[in-house]
Amino acid sequence: MTAAQFEVRVEANRRLSGGYFLLELAAAAPTPVADAVPGQFVMLRGEWGRELLNPRAFSILDAPDATRFSILAKAYGEGTRRLKRVEPGDRLVTTGPLGAAFPRPVAGVRDLLVAGGVGLPPLHFYARMAQRAGLSGHVEMYYGGRDRDDLVLLDDLAAWGVAANLATEDGSAGVRGYVTAALSPRLDAAARSGEVVRVLACGPTPMLAAVRRLVLERGVQAYLCLEENMACGFGVCLGCAVPVYGAKPYRYCCTDGPVFDAREVRWP
């Protein structure tokens, strides 16, 4: 699937709890983002003039038809602050779909989807695709955030019949603690029963590092969806290097990833 650069219009900017916003975007004609799969991303840029040059990368939350897709984000820096303020009708330039996706479901292997905060979109998309394929029972969601407000789009999971195991740092929803607190007993139970599970995770780097330690200790297969600063998103700026084990010390978040095998990532 070849990426393209095209213009989209904002159809809706939904404000969610916890400072999250969900942008529903539509192009005038079918785009290759229609064929995007969970883990892939787009670069988005508004009419930002000369002050703010580069687009920002967003994991695709959904691509319901040939012309539309959506992203979920939180304001962090100047680019996301500006995107949070967009209104229906505003124009954005999109490049995508970019990057390598999570692996597809495998018969006999249960997928544990592990999301932390802003890392929800690719796993929410994965759960949605599983539901569309009649595989809701194949996936379980492990979803952590700061507090109850930091967990969004829970209604979707309930509607799809996807089990959601929540964790919050203040204990206002689910277990108290990080998402790994919910995940690790599940991995232990699978090990005891001989059930084959696989972990697909996305979230802040410290969370992914913790998930990686958990799965490596237990020999569980896992894929991590990473985030790095990137100027282009298509393998040119070389800004988004990811430290890996192997012949070369770095691979690229944008073209080799953003999804990497947890064993490959070279983190302490």
Added chain:
Amino acid sequence: MTEGIDLTTSCGPIALRTPILAASGCFAYGQQFAAFTDLRALGGISTKGISPLPRFGNPLPRICETTGGMLNSIGLENVGVEAFLRDKLPFLRDLGVSVWVNFFGVDFETYVDCARKLGEGQGIDALEMNISCPNIKKGGIEFGTVPEVAHRLTRACVEVSRVPIIVKLSPNVSDIVAMADAVQKAGAAGVSLINTITGMAIDVRTRRPKIATTYGGLSGPAIKPIALRMVHQVARALPDLPICGMGGILSGEDALEFLMAGAHCVQIGTANFAEPGACVRVTEELRALLGTLRFPSVRAAIGSLEAHAAEPEHLVESPWSGG
């Protein structure tokens, strides 16, 4: 009207179909852009900097955005001269655009070695010698900042090169004309002006520099006024030295400013990241602008800058100054 405008130009002995080239480090080896834009519409491509051996680049984070620009410290990551000639050059050659291979070494011998080895490649129109990258630790600084050293290095590379050498100068010097003069006298066919300006940004939340190597190269429209000033200074002082201008070009108007200041052609760098079709758009904008301003050709615009008329002295003199 604009259809008839002659976009051809040259940078010394290098003939160009248009004055717009893609800048080194911002276009990789070209392939990634084929999906987005018509590469054959470019005047040329300057490749990612090539060294004799492959380099893996710097630790993370390598880039960050700043007002009107970005800092990078990629660390001259590249595939090395051997893999470049084998895997990357054929694609570029087949495009039919001017192919400039940007290259560097880590010391005197490796620079010369790289220039010689690149001579084995077919379809290279020029070598762009990078003596100005701020992102290598070893020795690099002297090549780009001391005129005598730049002169010696340029002369040695010119002697072994089969194609013209354009020297890409560092703006991180106090006298850019002295550097340009030194490399011209050593046989450079032209100069590329300017490379990135060293800069820094800090994340106050983590109290760390925003890039791992602390300092990086600033590019983008933030540096355009400095780049223009340096192009103009060199063009005025050394009228016979062809200049390829660059630094924050985002539009046809930006490109025309560089041409008016005395550049014979320009490169577009940072703009390619956000907009892979930037070079082609800028070319069309330049064509339209030349038409609007009644320039029949790119060549007519080069160095067409007019000085402000000096004010008559009697008006400048203050009536209160006495005497």
